[in-house]
Amino acid sequence: MREFILKSNKAITSGDVNLKDLPGSCGRLDLVCRCVSSAFFLSHDLRRDTIFYSVHYGSPNPPVALKFVGSELKRVSPDERSIALFIKKALEKEHICIWKESTSGIYHAKKEFRDIVLERKKEGKRIFYLHKDGEPIEELFNPAKYEKNIVFVLGDHIGIGEEDEKFLDEIGAERVSISPLELHANHCIVIVHNIIDKICMI
Ligand SMILES: C[S@@+](CC[C@H](N)C(=O)[O-])C[C@H]1O[C@@H](n2cnc3c(N)ncnc32)[C@H](O)[C@@H]1O
Known part of the structure; x- marks a missing residue:
């Protein structure tokens, strides 16, 4: 999922x-x-x-x-x-x-952003925070170690905000980058799908 x-x-x-x-x-x-x-x-x-x-x-x-x-x-x-x-x-x-x-x-x-992230974390899912300056996605995922239950958190035009970035760091969300450029949120979703689609097909 x-x-x-x-x-x-x-x-x-x-x-x-x-x-x-x-x-x-x-x-x-x-x-x-x-x-x-x-x-x-x-x-x-x-x-x-x-x-x-x-x-x-x-x-x-x-x-x-x-x-x-x-x-x-x-x-x-x-x-x-x-x-x-x-x-x-x-x-x-x-x-x-x-x-x-x-x-x-x-x-x-009626739920907070943090509660939704924490619920996924408690389900044992790996949480990734999409961030331009994160670890390149290619280095985090490879076909041999591909995990099926993954969660990507992303911001809108304003971003996630300092406090919620701190929260994501505290719960161990991994920062992952898909480009050196700042992208629109919906484009990030398309790119992430594309990367994972290719991994799944190998
Ligand atoms: C339009 S950007 C937000 C720009 C906002 N001014 C900021 O400072 O965060 C929307 C979201 O897409 C994600 N994003 C944008 N570029 C990215 C990239 N190169 N790699 C990974 N995620 C990215 C981030 O989660 C970001 O919060």
């Missing part, structure tokens, strides 16, 4: 999603939608081995966490508007500290 956890510093936390203004009044919800699209959509197929989390810290009611499960997703298509509609439906619900399903494969909860 491949999992991605996105910290969405400004993404909206109510159902007041204006589909015509995802970047502005919705707090860069366009970025979240592109990450969902990159996490799951292949040409005429879906990545069923992937789970994607987005933890929203925008107004009016942070945090709200969303979970997308590739093996359960139905009716979502790769365009931002379609994904935003499903996110709007999930954000309209009342959130409690356990996951509730909104539509097929899309869950919502």
